[in-house]
Amino acid sequence: MKTILKKILFVSAMLIFTQSLGANEQDDVKERFLTNIDKVILIVEDKSLSKKQRNANIINVLTPMFDFELMAKLSLGKIWRTLDSEDQKKFVNLYVERMEKSYSSKVDSYNNEKVEVKKIEQPKDNRIALVTDLIGNDESLEIVYKYYKPKKPISQKDTWLVYDVEIKGVSILKADKAQFKEFLQTKSIHELMAVLVEK
Amino acid sequence: MKLAGLIFMVFMVFGFSGCISQSVEEPQKPVLSEEVSSDADDELDEFAEEMQVKEVYDPFSGYNRSMTSFNDGAYEYVFKPVAQGYRYLFHEEIRMSVQKFFHNLYFPMRVVNNALQGKFKNSAEETGRFVINSTVGILGLFDPAKSKFGLQAHEEDFGQTLGFYGAGSGPHIVLPFIGPSNLRDTISLYPDSLLTPIDYTERSYWTLTDTVAEYLGVKSVEKVNYASLNMERYDKLKQDAVDLYPYLRDLYEQYRDKQIEE
Numbered sequence: 170m171k172t173i174l175k176k177i178l179f180v181s182a183m184l185i186f187t188q189s190l191g192a193n194e195q196d197d198v199k200e201r202f203l204t205n206i207d208k209v210i211l212i213v214e215d216k217s218l219s220k221k222q223r224n225a226n227i228i229n230v231l232t233p234m235f236d237f238e239l240m241a242k243l244s245l246g247k248i249w250r251t252l253d254s255e256d257q258k259k260f261v262n263l264y265v266e267r268m269e270k271s272y273s274s275k276v277d278s279y280n281n282e283k284v285e286v287k288k289i290e291q292p293k294d295n296r297i298a299l300v301t302d303l304i305g306n307d308e309s310l311e312i313v314y315k316y317y318k319p320k321k322p323i324s325q326k327d328t329w330l331v332y333d334v335e336i337k338g339v340s341i342l343k344a345d346k347a348q349f350k351e352f353l354q355t356k357s358i359h360e361l362m363a364v365l366v367e368k
Numbered sequence: 369m370k371l372a373g374l375i376f377m378v379f380m381v382f383g384f385s386g387c388i389s390q391s392v393e394e395p396q397k398p399v400l401s402e403e404v405s406s407d408a409d410d411e412l413d414e415f416a417e418e419m420q421v422k423e424v425y426d427p428f429s430g431y432n433r434s435m436t437s438f439n440d441g442a443y444e445y446v447f448k449p450v451a452q453g454y455r456y457l458f459h460e461e462i463r464m465s466v467q468k469f470f471h472n473l474y475f476p477m478r479v480v481n482n483a484l485q486g487k488f489k490n491s492a493e494e495t496g497r498f499v500i501n502s503t504v505g506i507l508g509l510f511d512p513a514k515s516k517f518g519l520q521a522h523e524e525d526f527g528q529t530l531g532f533y534g535a536g537s538g539p540h541i542v543l544p545f546i547g548p549s550n551l552r553d554t555i556s557l558y559p560d561s562l563l564t565p566i567d568y569t570e571r572s573y574w575t576l577t578d579t580v581a582e583y584l585g586v587k588s589v590e591k592v593n594y595a596s597l598n599m600e601r602y603d604k605l606k607q608d609a610v611d612l613y614p615y616l617r618d619l620y621e622q623y624r625d626k627q628i629e630e
Contacts, residue, residue: 239411243419249412271608278600307464332415338626339619341608347421347618348610364610 195289198297198316198329205234206284213279224273231272236323236330237265243332244345248353256358263365270368280305287311294318297329312336424621426540429613435542436613442545443595443602451595458596465509466593471521472501472508473576477563481524485532490522497521523627526556531628540617545591548620566590 212218212226241264242249252260288300295318303310313335322328333342352361426432455463475498482490497513504512513519530552531537538551561567565575568583577583609615 239415242412243415246412246416246419267608271604274604274607337623338629339622343419343421343622344615344618346419347424348615350421351614352610361610368607368610 194329195291195297199286199289199299201234201327201329202299202301202314203284203286205230209276210279213276224269224276227273227276228269233325233327234331235268236317236319236326236332237261237268239330239332240264240268240342243342244349246346246350248350248358252358256362260358260362263362267365267368295320310337421618422621422625424540424617425538426617428539428541432540432542432617433613435544436548436616439542439545439547440606440612447592447595448599451592451599454592455596455599460597463593463596466589467597468501468505468511469508470590470593472498472505473565476565477526477560478522478524480563481526481529481560482522484526484529485524487522487524490524493519494522525553526559527553527624528628530556531624537621537624540621542613542617548616550621550624553624 208230209227212223212230215223218226238261241261244264245252245260249257283304285302285304286299287302290298290300292298297316297318299314299316301312301314303312314331315333315335316329317332318329319326323330333340335341349361352364475494479491479494479498482488482494496517497511497519500513500517500519501508501511504510514521535552537553540548540550541554543549543554566577566583566586567575568577568580577586605616605619606612
């Protein structure tokens with residue numbers, strides 16, 4: 170009887186262990202996310218910083234967490250392959266700038282909201298989605314941070330990287346992809362880049 | 369039998385140490401970013417399915433585009449300045465209460481559409497909210513149902529109900545002053561209006577407004593009040609748009625799909 174009990178114990182221990190492995194990965198992503206958010210909030214609350222300095226500090230915190238380069242590629246989809254390498258570089262730089270600006274302008278309207286992780290989903294081995302709530306005084310905004318794990322780690326980047334953000338169910342990447350595609354149906358990539366420079 | 373246990377132990381320990389060494393080793397293999405970018409094509413393929421964007425059915429794109437410009441002009445030159453003045457005159461708390469008052473009035477629409485989709489728990493919660501907020505919350509100006517009782521609002525309209533039963537969105541239509549919509553949601557405005565106490569037609573039950581003038585007046589207050597609280601949102605959306613019309617169109621359709629899914 171004792172041995173059977175032992176076996177059951179071992180098997181269940183194994184099961185718990187393998188389950189916690191997946192959970193550990195998720196916890197790591199969540200923990201890193203929350204520390205980064207705390208860092209950003211500290212920067213935002215530091216009134217001694219100039220706006221420019223503040224934005225630069227925030228970007229420094231967030232850069233290892235986001236794969237802006239991948240986002241730039243995905244936002245163009247198949248069209249990406251038709252660009253020569255110089256245009257590709259130029260486009261990535263413009264897109265990164267666009268993301269940074271967009272984020273900074275959102276930070277401007279920060280008003281003591283709190284960030285809470287509601288749910289963690291792992292649809293695939295190399296994909297994790299953090300479902301978060303941005304809780305304001307009156308209403309909360311659901312924001313999903315979608316992470317992927319690159320096959321090879323990228324230097325100076327986290328192991329898991331954000332490649333898309335969904336705000337109230339709207340993927341910023343998909344929205345960009347759609348509008349770029351429509352724009353490029355009648356205009357050239359150079360015109361698109363000119364518009365991005367102006368923004 | 370003891371041996372079997374031992375084997376399990378060995379497995380456990382090995383499995384464990386294997387994991388540890390793996391997680392320690394991982395960050396020790398820095399890869400130059402140049403190498404990664406050569407994998408760009410793989411990456412594109414890997415994400416291709418996930419990133420597939422549903423093409424919005426848009427046979428009226430010409431009309432929609434000009435209506436979007438009209439709405440944007442109306443917003444920039446009429447609503448925005450008025451809302452800015454209004455914002456200057458009334459404290460944020462007052463404006464938030466006005467918004468809550470209107471939100472509370474739309475209770476019949478939410479409760480019926482929740483019920484039509486079989487979400488009876490949500491309907492019950494909405495009813496609880498309406499009773500509490502209309503009384504303790506003084507005609508809906510405050511929201512004690514949420515802050516004191518933890519009752520959440522459940523936004524549902526007839527467009528979502530139709531979508532819930534599988535109706536497609538139909539062609540995209542931009543409505544004057546209202547903004548992006550589609551055939552399904554435009555048709556749904558009518559049944560929803562019957563469940564709304566702000567109207568101008570003859571009704572056998574109580575409504576807040578009776579004549580067209582009253583209706584337009586009340587609607588304008590609601591709109592301006594809403595704009596005064598949400599101006600920055602639209603301004604930011606506009607900043608992110610390369611081309612305003614298709615951007616708003618796609619955001620709207622994605623947003624509605626998500627709402628229907630929930």
